[in-house]
Amino acid sequence: MTPILEVEQLSRRFGGLAAVNDVSFSLAEAEVLGVIGPNGAGKSTLINLITGHLKPTAGRVVIGGRDVTGARPWAIADAEVARTFQIVKPFRELNVRENVAIGAMFGPSRAGSTREANARADEVLERVGLAEKADAEPGGLNVADARRLELAKALAMRPRLLLLDEVMAGLRPREIEAALELIRSLKDEGMTILVVEHVMKAILSVSDTVLVMHEGEELVHGKPHEVMEDERVIEAYLGKRYAKRMRARREEAGGA
Amino acid sequence: MASVSSATAPAGVRAIGPRQLVLGGVLLAGLVVLALLPQYFLLSSEQRTMAGVFMFVALAQGWNLIGGFAGYPSFGNVVFFGLGGYTTAILMAKSGVAFWLALPAAAAVGVAFAVLMGLPVLRLRGHYFAIATLGVAEGVREVVVNLDGLTGGNSGITVPAVGAKAVTSYPGNTGFYFYFLALALLATGVVWLVSRSRFGYGLRAIAQDEEAAAAAGINTTRLKVAAFALSGLLTAMAGAMYAFQQVTIYPARLFSVDITVLMVVMAVIGGTGTVIGPVIGAVLLQFLSEWLRTNYTDLHTFIFGGIIIVAVVLLPMGIVSFARESWAHRRISLLDTIRAYRL
Amino acid sequence: MTQFLQATVNGLLDGGLLALVAVGFSLVWGVMNIVNLAHGAFVLIGAYIGWKLDSSAGIPPLLAMFVAAAALLGVGYLVQRYLINLVVNAPIWMTLLLTFGLSLVLVNGLVLLFTGDFRSIPTSYGSDGLTLGDVRIPYGRLIAFAIAIAFTLGLVWFMDRTRLGLAIKATGMDRGAARLMGVKVRRVYGLTFGIAAGLAGAAGAIYGTVDTFSPADAGGFTLQSFVIAVLGGLGNMWGALAGGLLLGVVQAWSGQYLGGTLINAVAFAVLVTVLIVRPAGLLGKPYYEARVEV
Secondary structure, three states: OOOOEEEEEEEEEEOOEEEEEEEEEEEOOOOEEEEEOOOOOOHHHHHHHHOOOOOOOEEEEEEOOEEOOOOOHHHHHHOOEEEOOOOOOOOOOOOHHHHHHHHHHHOOOOOOOHHHHHHHHHHHHHHHOOHHHOOOOHHHOOHHHHHHHHHHHHHOOOOOEEEEEOOOOOOOHHHHHHHHHHHHHHHHOOOEEEEEOOOHHHHHHHOOEEEEEEOOEEEEEEOHHHHHHOHHHHHHHHOHHHHHHHHHHHHHHHHO | OOOOOOOOOOHHHOOOOHHHHHHHHHHHHHHHHHHHHHHHOOOHHHHHHHHHHHHHHHHHHHHHHHHHHOOOOOOOOHHHHHHHHHHHHHHHHHOOOOHHHHHHHHHHHHHHHHHHHHHHHOOOOHHHHHHHHHHHHHHHHHHHHHOHHHHOHHHOEEOOOOOOOOOOOOOHHHHHHHHHHHHHHHHHHHHHHHHHOHHHHHHHHHHHOHHHHHHOOOOHHHHHHHHHHHHHHHHHHHHHHHHHHHOEEOHHHHOOHHHHHHHHHHHHHHOOOOOOHHHHHHHHHHHHHHHHHHHOOOOHHHHHHHHHHHHHHHOOOOHHHHHHHHHHHOOOOHHHHHHHHOO | OHHHHHHHHHHHHHHHHHHHHHHHHHHHHHHHOOOOOOHHHHHHHHHHHHHHHHHHHOOOHHHHHHHHHHHHHHHHHHHHHHOHHHHOOOOHHHHHHHHHHHHHHHHHHHHHHHOOOOEOOOOOOOOOEEEEOOEEEEHHHHHHHHHHHHHHHHHHHHHHHOHHHHHHHHHHHEHHHHHHOOOOHHHHHHHHHHHHHHHHHHHHHHHHHHOOEOHHHHHHHHHHHHHHHHHHOOOOHHHHHHHHHHHHHHHHHHHHHOOHHHHHHHHHHHHHHHHHHOOOOOOOOOOOOOOEOO
16 A cells, blocks of 8 residues: 655755755555654654745655655645644634634535535644634634644644644643544544644554654654663664763663 | 624624625615715815715725734735836827726736735735835835836826726716725625635634634635735725826826825724624725815824824724724723733 | 946945845844834835935035934834834734835935935045056945945854844843843834844935936835845844945946836846745755744
């Protein structure tokens, strides 16, 4: 089966700095890939490269077998891809329902009329738990609701590939759990999801595989618990000294 | 439950209900009045004044599409006005073309130039876009002046309006009253249709967050250029009619920055992104301008500048939004605006 | 060849003065993201102050320009602090419209006070000049050039070396952070605008000595300031200098080879091309790329 997303040697340089350097991976249908890494690792840049908000300086992005490298964001959307932004970008002068309706109006599976779009928006809002706030202004939403709105806008597009950019930052444990539940149910429906996250627990519980990025490069790519115990990952997050200490402790435990 | 939102959301996304029917009826009555006005109530000179008002309604609505809905403040829309006017004048004067053929030709020129200019220039944002459009308008003006073989340069060009050479007979003040009225209705109708359509929503999304709009699947390039083209079309048609009306036209007038600023001020003060805003703005400011011109000829521009300043400070969101907000909150406060926007 | 050299020299000399005209405009745009359409009017006010002081009080232009600068510094501060500050957080076309309205008021005010007739400020050196080879360099233009460069360098020194200059730069980069550091942003904005107006006024007073002027010239000055600011990068003072010189030369060449009336078209062609190809301007790094507004 064709992978939904293939990223081949994707790179993006800004002058001398390689924000993303030679990253490759592929995602099968209904697979959930967690992307983690310290700040500045290039995770958001990766999403921007895949979704056409940035042009890669090298490498390819293939979606559903079609090369979409360098395509504009709306062409990527046409390939049934939706994304959320790390810093939420609601349409400030439209209310919550209208924000979501926009997603339903312009995606490849767009609604036939504005009325239908509004109806679909209501469905999606129900699903993410924002139905009561459908008439509210985005400016008045709290963090969790703002994230829900961002997600709802993406879901309204009925994507087959969903890219989430740190949707759980700043959420309370119960909210995180609800978000994870939503991701699981989307996966069950066959959606392929790439989740960029900082919240470890979230990644571990919901990802099929995990990609760790560090300074723009791919550090490790594997099953969640493998990745978490990988020394290079510990080093990247906590520094060489701590990694050494961990290794020493493990050898001690192994030896004893 | 219907969506209740801020000024830039369309009222018409709801189905056509009783409120719409009442408004429609009022509109129809108003149109009948306007149609009967010249015959029974207006002097010839007053008809000319009204024609000016209608022209600016069309211009302001044209600007509204690119500046209000799409959020790209063009400060060079007069370039379409001038191109439309000169196309018409040249076709009528040099090739003996009838006005009714010159008009669509002018419209086509407006659209074509908008696309040509829009593709590179719409990549710029905010101030840069404003200046680039201003630059293009000024540049085109100078080119027109320099092509004096074709355009008559600074001495202007004259459309044959009377006598044997006149291909189309001159409509006179009453005729132009109706021409411009039709154009104003067309322009307002276009804006109304856009406001209810997917296209209009797409433009609004672009204006509010272009990146998010692109991510949502909106082809921002296509929509921006389309809005610009529509704007160019309406503005060029206004220019075409103006050229015929004035008979003799000059580059300084047809490409005047003042016309751009007037249409921007009218749209902004009336309310950008709304359907009725530019109408209100155009009517208000054009009458004000005429009144000032007759009563304070020397001070006219001076006072007008002052009015612009006051209007911008007190009503930056425009009259329509201000009215809606005041109605929604049941109170009128100009100070709230200042508090919201001041440093 | 002589014509080319002469045109180039003229262009450079005029360009230096244009740089002074434009540098304040560029500063205001770069620091405050305000495009001041009344900038040209400030230049003209400076010119008229110079003219009035000369014709009524016999004050020489080199002195009058300081008076003009000071007067416009005050006017600019008041305008920004109490008028433009009111719409700073509104959509950008608000400041454009506001300053346009202001320019209408100022320019027509000048017409009412002084009529639309052309004026100029006579100088002791008149149209004397020196001759280098085949090229003639009028003293007036040379002195104007020197003064303009001096003022521009003075501005650079001020911005880099004084506390106020640093405050201005900081505010331009991150208004919120500057506030938190104790910078009185409203006042800094007022002063920045005042400085810009003052420089424009000085430029105007100097301009009056090398060319005739009338209120109708205001728009042209504003437009040229646009071009120079974009060419040089917003808020970049060296850029304004470079941009001014470049524009001066380009205009001189077009005047020489294309005939007078295409000057603006050429300037705008340059402007639009630069905007599309390299919006950061010729000198690259825009000062205020990463702007955070609070």
